[in-house]
Amino acid sequence: MVNLHKRQIVQNVSCNLCNDHPEDVLHAVWFCKEISSVWDSLDWFHQLVTAPPVCFRDLLARFLHYREEYRAEIFVIVAWLLWNRRNALHFGRPALPVATICGKAGSYLQGFLQAQSKVPGQSQTPIAQQWRPPDSHCFKVNFDAAVFRALHRAGIGVIVCDWNGAVLGALSSSIPLAQSVADVEALACLKAVSFAQEIGLTRVVFEGDSAIIIGALNQATGEVANYGNIIEDIRQQVGVFQFVVFSHTSRVCNSVADALAKKAKVVMVEQLWLGDIPSDIAPLVYLDIH
Ligand SMILES: [Zn+2]
Structure with a gap:
């Protein structure tokens, strides 16, 4: 909304979700209280962001070099899902409930990792075969x-x-x-x-x-x-x-x-x-x- 306002397309810059703040990219995917439960459920993201980010690029930079536990990947996927959700709501399309975002991010991450392991010529550890129990009590x-x-x-x-x-x-x-x-x-x-x-x-x-x-x-x-x-x-x-x-x-x-x-x-x-x-x-x- 802030960008649209700069281009004189809209008058009102406030966020459509919380109606409480001007909506720039950082607000839409990080600060908006309507989506705070997503990041709150991922404690370690808050631990890594000790000083408030000044723009989305700054926020992204905090995670991109963090290679452990797929945190960079999870951050990117969650931010992307939140941005898509915001657009769906904005244009009146069906949007993912906030509570499902983390689960959805997990399944995208799994798909991403599986695709990586299929790249020819790369000697990565293949994803193990799907686990099947010997019986349902196992x-x-x-x-x-x-x-x-x-x-x-x-x-x-x-x-x-x-x-x-x-x-x-x-x-x-x-x-x-x-x-x-x-x-x-x-x-x-x-x-x-x-x-x-x-x-x-x-x-x-x-x-x-x-x-x-x-x-x-x-x-x-x-x-x-x-x-x-x-x-x-x-x-x-x-x-x-x-x-x-x-x-x-x-x-x-x-x-x-x-x-x-x-x-x-x-x-x-x-x-x-x-x-x-x-x-x-x-x-x-x-x-x-x-
Ligand atoms: Zn908001």
Whole structure:
């Protein structure tokens, strides 16, 4: 509206959604209170925008170089959806309800990543095959680890979903740094097994993106590596399950567990969520629903 006013096309610059402020691009996709619930549900965007942006280009620049957890991609998709929604309302077309924007962004992101993995000649990790449970009483537990070398600590992330993709619980835990990355990955798996046991699961597929650890678990022979003891502990603990599989997955499909592991860098105490997941991780879950 501000741009249209500059060109003397409209008289009134106020935002059609809130009727409270002049509507420039920044207001339309960031400041307008009518859409604030979208960004409020993505805590980490606010954390990155400490000083108020002066224009959309300034806002975009804060995210473009942020390569972790697909934040740059999610920001661009959400902003694009909000802009399209604004235009649909402006021209009287059907518009997405605000509450569906994050979910929609997640499915666009998944489509984008799948398209990326199909580009010929690019050696990217292919998106894992769609996950199909052996039966409908089976649960999927994803685990991952993150190493924070400067802090001499590591993070463990675990997420539990049912066969329909609904989240049952999640965990983010900080541990002292082990000898090797493989040790940390093995400890993440052990934690996932304990967590699954604690919440009473009996039929479980454990998914991790560490080929070494999944490979070791699926080999019958004893271990000589450091993490051999941890592998043995895992084998003993899973004895209580009726059904258990250890499956290797791509890092893309393990992104929720990865994000939960990285969360342990800032929060040292173990965090547990049951039936719900932290709001800053929620958009990533859409990536992982198979
Ligand atoms: Zn507004």
